[in-house]
Amino acid sequence: QSVLTQPPSVSGAPGQTVTISCTGTISNIGAGHDVHWYQQLPGIAPKLLIYGNTNRPSGVPDRFSGSKSATSASLAISGLQSEDEADYYCQSYDTSLSGPVAFGGGTKVTVL
């Protein structure tokens, strides 16, 4: 059971926008800690997609955007493309005994 909660799967047609939620608690997102997102294409290592809630590393398309509220965060993928089909993980700092790193359980994005 992951510390951060993500939906197991989301899907959308090419060109649509999909949103992935990441819900935390008072020991992580709710404490104000930043959220980061990773993309894991099938069979390869994860890649940093968003850091510090909203920032994209160089080379990440602006179709990917992040946001954060009190105890949750979201990743939006606009103009969905076939190459976006992957698993997406959120991550935050956690001050509970299971910390200091909390991951979400991952969300599989399927392009219909």
Add this chain to the structure above:
Amino acid sequence: QIQLVQSGAEVKKSGASVKVSCKASGYTFINYGISWVRQAPGQGLEWMGWISTYNGDSKYAQKFQGRVTVTTDTSTNTVYMELRSLRFDDTATYFCTRTKWFGELLWFDPWGQGTLVTVSS
């Protein structure tokens, strides 16, 4: 370019130990720590521990305390992760990842290619 290259796949017996290496290049090694994250087949990501390549300080997830040791060799820019008393549920792909850690701000970029460790009877 920044790269983390890990050692190859391992098959170990239950109860044995495994030691996985991670060689860094393309940046100043001692400026960033390295974490280890594992992923069981079909499952999510699980953080195991971290080491400061600057002074060798380490932190481990409570779940792995006493069973995992992460070490660093600054002469070869390599970090090692040793996991002892292997169990069947330790079968997973193990990733090293460069860690940006400032106070309570912590994220991972980039990642090694992963090392599959299979625990068999």
